[in-house]
Amino acid sequence: MIVIVKKSTAPAAVEALSNQLRTFGVDVHLSQGSVHTVLGLVGDTSKLDIDQLKTLECVEDVKRIQEPFKNANRKFHPLDTAIKVGKNIIGGGTVTVIAGPCSVESEEQIIEVAQKVKASGAKLLRGGAFKPRTSPYAFQGLREEGLRLLSLAKKATGLPIVTEIMDIAQLELFADVDVIQVGARNMQNFELLKQLGRTRQPILLKRGLANTYQELLMSAEYIMASGNENVILCERGIRTFETYTRNTLDVSAVPVLKKLSHLPVIVDPSHAIGVAEFIPPLALASLAAGADGLMVEVHNNPACAKCDGMQSLTPVQFDELMKKVAKLSAAII
Amino acid sequence: MIVIVKKSTAPAAVEALSNQLRTFGVDVHLSQGSVHTVLGLVGDTSKLDIDQLKTLECVEDVKRIQEPFKNANRKFHPLDTAIKVGKNIIGGGTVTVIAGPCSVESEEQIIEVAQKVKASGAKLLRGGAFKPRTSPYAFQGLREEGLRLLSLAKKATGLPIVTEIMDIAQLELFADVDVIQVGARNMQNFELLKQLGRTRQPILLKRGLANTYQELLMSAEYIMASGNENVILCERGIRTFETYTRNTLDVSAVPVLKKLSHLPVIVDPSHAIGVAEFIPPLALASLAAGADGLMVEVHNNPACAKCDGMQSLTPVQFDELMKKVAKLSAAII
Amino acid sequence: MIVIVKKSTAPAAVEALSNQLRTFGVDVHLSQGSVHTVLGLVGDTSKLDIDQLKTLECVEDVKRIQEPFKNANRKFHPLDTAIKVGKNIIGGGTVTVIAGPCSVESEEQIIEVAQKVKASGAKLLRGGAFKPRTSPYAFQGLREEGLRLLSLAKKATGLPIVTEIMDIAQLELFADVDVIQVGARNMQNFELLKQLGRTRQPILLKRGLANTYQELLMSAEYIMASGNENVILCERGIRTFETYTRNTLDVSAVPVLKKLSHLPVIVDPSHAIGVAEFIPPLALASLAAGADGLMVEVHNNPACAKCDGMQSLTPVQFDELMKKVAKLSAAII
């Protein structure tokens, strides 16, 4: 950690500051510039609060040198983490496609979609039971009943299931869920993250609409620091000034997150762009950038979907996409 | 609601679409342009899902004309809502200043700050007991003990208290809290909003880092639709590309929200800018823009604050600010 | 165009407004809703100023239905435009890679890089002579001398050259330049765009840091409306809240721009991400999303580059990238 001292600070004050810092158990190296004095702090600086240091009278700025996440950091875990879900492995050089409808709507619907996406090569089934909707007047999901229908679809097809949790109180209902999804709006619901850290179920953690790579990794760190190392990161588009698309897919997140962290990184192109016809090019782009998998919305009848129909592929469109995914994956290995 | 039909659609398909729409109980007015056919839907369109309509083969675009929020909408409640908190009124032409430390740290600290901000003219005491922190390794607040200390400060000074809830499970601990704060990161924690709608305690709802005015009002609508009309909106800075400040205060939110809604609107300049020396100009700017109040961080010793010390005023600085607030308020009435 | 009339407007005022609109030569279709009256304007609405209409006393909102760009619009030119540059074709199903250093620095440097990128498969040579730099104290390019050295490199290798113009006054120096680049900061330098519309040289138009797809297409329209139809669009990253990368590559721009327009779309991953090691994954992602080509910075000695060395590939790294480009292109045809 680097502490930059204000220009006009008296040498005695610099000395006092250095001594104060030493009480935290760090060594302090002073570097006297022509304009600024800089203190280099050496040792375990984790007990020092960067914001608090900045408030000190004689401090101009403080810069941290090491990333504040440990468990999620590739520097300390150089090898890729691969997460076992049923008979599948997410991460570690594999490409896993998760597919299914935005919302579970009925037994027929979810089983039909599950069978079709399985036939096309999907390895996990997604489907929303608890639905976060901007409007209180919009369809809120089938909730417990939705979870029950997902279990039926799992039994019928053998596909492990991925579905979103919205509140800690729902956790006990998620025993049969293979991957628990934390939605973008809950990425910094820290109480929820801590609880999920106490389970051992894999967590699919979506990046928030306006959250940085580091914040996403810090949220993963919340889960991991509580004991659950099975975290899958998911880029799903960020909010920018561009309004033509629902969100803006930040494809750079894939190589950057994979450099910073050993965790698997998948992409949800459906929420990123919000328009079905653009999903295939973004799905392929994500894999070309190195993503470990995709999460794609597929609905047997998008025009009648209870939510997000506009961004759902039909089973036929999904099947075409999967053929391209296979060709691309073969080419870039 | 306006439905724009695709260019090449056959008249029979337009007719079929119109008939389908009529089954939802709306009238359909057809307007034939040289390039596009436009259907104007008249009647109660709340059952129509705009996203679903957009997925229909022959539909180019759908535009909603009315705002999707009802309870929070000034069109249906032209008069300002004023919310009673203890002996104070928030909204309705008053200016209310809420002040206190980021975190409750000890009995001495919170009582001392409470007494000082009261002496300077603050009407409510703020203080964090449950603290949302980006890092799991940072101070997470005194939690239950923090709430107990806030109650002591309330008893000692008579100031009503404002503090943040992070999860539904904490709600029963908030019985003595006068205003329950929903933080920016929880603005779209819909399960929490629904529960808060079942209490009658005033809710201070902070705008999310990347949420639009309409999304903020829809979150207020979640609370109000569940029965609690005591919602105070709070602008606290949005996330932009500018990194010199912690966030970017969107001062336009004040007049715009007050036009769209009858709810009181206050501003938190401390989180918006994140640097103590810039808080007074932003506080004054917010009031000049028409805000119903301010929420300001004050700490008896910012350099030792357990969080956000950098953005806390000292009691002396707060007192100076309050004198300027009084002068400004007198001038702009 | 759709005009939404304010709620309380008297029928006589609606009638007066309709008559006023008819004087612009459009038909007006009235649709009376339960809350709002909507006027559908049919005919050539290009003479109507949407912002001006919005200021009328009785108008609540105005919505345009057709895109305001004509020459660049795929609706009126369904086939891809392919632009001939020397013996190369940009667009129309080809993949063209443009490569070279950020700045031209010396005859040896530019010729060496040109020979190497040509050997690896690049079809055009890029190199900056006039350099837009944030700081007036930074290297501003070799200017005229830079153009002369680019011509030497062109003669030596046969590669057509691409270089940036910063001001109209420089245009006469660009006679031997094959593709004139307009940088992101000049995307809305409308006087420059108009002048470039009077040449017939291909123009590579970069998207501005915070410009929408539609604004980019309107800037292309400036060039095309002045008579020059040879416009190549270039996505090079937008500015968002994320600071880990230099900019945020908006890969969705590729399929969206190609849907809205018939013009070729290329991607500059070097400026988008700003860090050499992340350029290959972004380059591949751009092609997988359907880009017609790439523009990549290559420097024989990045650590000594006069600008942007951090985001330059070495010739060896570029050669590796080109092999992957070839494999990917073969797989996705």
Place this chain on the structure above:
Amino acid sequence: MIVIVKKSTAPAAVEALSNQLRTFGVDVHLSQGSVHTVLGLVGDTSKLDIDQLKTLECVEDVKRIQEPFKNANRKFHPLDTAIKVGKNIIGGGTVTVIAGPCSVESEEQIIEVAQKVKASGAKLLRGGAFKPRTSPYAFQGLREEGLRLLSLAKKATGLPIVTEIMDIAQLELFADVDVIQVGARNMQNFELLKQLGRTRQPILLKRGLANTYQELLMSAEYIMASGNENVILCERGIRTFETYTRNTLDVSAVPVLKKLSHLPVIVDPSHAIGVAEFIPPLALASLAAGADGLMVEVHNNPACAKCDGMQSLTPVQFDELMKKVAKLSAAII
């Protein structure tokens, strides 16, 4: 300047790097941490290119300690700069209001508006002759004729005039213009800035839609480094995800720019919000935040304005605003 060396770098390589850096005439202080080695560079580091340093094999990161702008920097010019325009002083504790129409449309229009805004207390007249418009099909301004009409209005009222330049070639036409405006889209048109640095006319430099405070100050530096110290900074709204308003006024820019720089800072609330009814609250907020002045659009008949009518005040509305400005200014001195 601080250079952070990569973890695994051999001591010999660190020594070699230090020696290389010393050849630039700076002293190098080595600080050996438990994980990282940090080099503190002392002396004149202006010849070192931060981006180039970052590309070196063994360098993890480089952090600059001093701001890269000198002429615009308050550290080197502690007193406020006040700029004389006719008999007026902009900056240095005064509040100056500039008003007038978006575009000059006719002799009658500009003279009538000039007389009215003067009567209400405006000190300078604004009016666009060369108009940057997103669409090539929109009204582009009266150009030379517009400048002539502005001169007539100046003669008739004595008000100095402010108008925008779009290209260097227009500069000779601006001899009678008192303040030359550089629009947001040209904030980084560096060739234009350099030329304007060779005049001695005051320059009103608008912040670009997505430019940081530092970039704005670097653009001011371009003008000042070329010899013209008469630069007025103007905040006019930035582009964010919020679409309800035209742009988002960044009111924090006022106190921050005034801290970083000695130059006057004014605010244009008209372009920031784009809707007439919200201009007065934003104008007052800007002054409460410490702005040295305002630039406000006023049109005698907004509904018929050739551009931006939606965001123009009528002379009556402007007069009301000026009364509030006077009251506020008196209260906050």
